[in-house]
Structure formats: C-alpha cells, structure tokens
Amino acid sequence: MDAGPPFDAVLLAGGRARRFGADKPAAPVGGRRLIEWAAAAASGASRLIVVGPRRDVLPGAVVVREDPPG
Template identity: 50%
Template sequence: MVLAGGRASRLGGVDKVMLPVGGRSLLDRTLEALRGADPVVVVGPRRPEVPGVRWTVEEPAGGGPLAAVDAGLRCLGPGDAVVAILAGDHPHLTRDTLDRLREALRRDPEAGGAVLAEPGGRPQWLLGVWRVRALREAMPAEVRNRPVRAVFDALDPVRVPATTAEVSDVDTQDDLDRARSADR
C-alpha cells in the first residue's frame, strides 16, 4: 500500500509523488520496491500514467495518513496476511528494504509489524510491514485526522535499523535537490 495523497504544501502544492528523481517519479520508485506484490494499492488521486495498481481514496479526502491506511485496508482481501504501508515520497526505498522488514516480522511472530527506524532510533511509521489482521483490529472507529503513531505503536512493531538514505523523504525543495544529487 502506497500513500500518495496529501497537499505537499511545503512544495507549493505540486503532485509530490509525481516529481522525478533519477528519471522516474517518486511513486514509480516506490512501486519498483513493491515489484511482485499483489495487490498493490495506491491511496490518493488516480494518476492515469500509473497502470497496474488498485486506486482508492479516503472518504472524504484529506483525512490524513490513518484515514488513508483505513481506505487501503478496505481494498485488501480476507486472505491477505501482511501489508507493506509506505509513504510515496521516499526516493531511496528499495526491494531490499522491504525484504529486511518482512524478515524481521517473520522472525517475531508476536509483533504486529516491522518498521524502519532512523539511525537515532525514531520509527518511521509509514515505512513498515504489518500483519493485516492485527492492524484491522487496532484501527479505531474514527480515523480522520488521527495520528498513525498511536495505532502502529500499539502493535509493538520490531524496529529495523535503516540507513539514512532509506528514511530520507521529500517534503521541501531542498529535500528534492538532495535526492536528485544522491541519485546521480
């Protein structure tokens, strides 16, 4: 599941996930990390230039990341056991990153998820792999404008050390410039 909505107010309101880094949009780079996953759900406005995914949006739109996660969960089937939940603005996320998260979750059957943690230890809640059943059970009745941290932290996820590049995101023009420089 890729969260690809939001206002991108610090970037002037552009469609942030469609910004290019290394010749590919941020969204395409995230989808590449998910190659082989089925289904792939993108929560945000439909982008016709991005085929082969299921699209959904929280109702009403603009309810924040937890509302987006809730909308994405509704697209998963009853047999889906694990879901990666990723913000669409991390240009250096890779398939290897997701493999490490899945392996950490597999090794700890009691954990509700596995999440990347910054070098300082702070979890990046929208860079994780979660047990679908546990996540569904933890979702509050009201998800609009509620923090994801409260729900995800309650699932006692395994914290997987990340490289600085993996957790770098694009929120400002400086972030975008750094991502483009690092990708050369």
C-alpha cells in the first residue's frame, strides 16, 4: 500500500467554543479527548501543528497561538 506524499496536519483548536459552552478540544468522547481523536486521524502526518493553547495531551506536536488568541 502506497503511503502517498508526505504531509503536515494542522489542528485548529483555539476557538472560544461559545455555542459548545466548554473547551471543545478537551471534551471527552469515547474515552479520549476530542483533540486526541483528531490527532489520531492525522497520524500519518510528518508534523502535527496545533493552533490554540498549549495542551499536554499531544507530545511532539508543534503548538502555535493565533494573534489575537481566539
């Protein structure tokens, strides 16, 4: 099976979650946080870039913050 060309993945996890009412990426779903599910879906990425606040659940991810935050 061909893995295809290399790619980087960007997870957008810095919104305010006004309609959700809580930190959506940290919400537990099926025993994992939503952000962990999203990272797993991009597991073939060369780099995982997370836009938003620093989180301890994704070691090795490049974390960046938008300016202004939110």
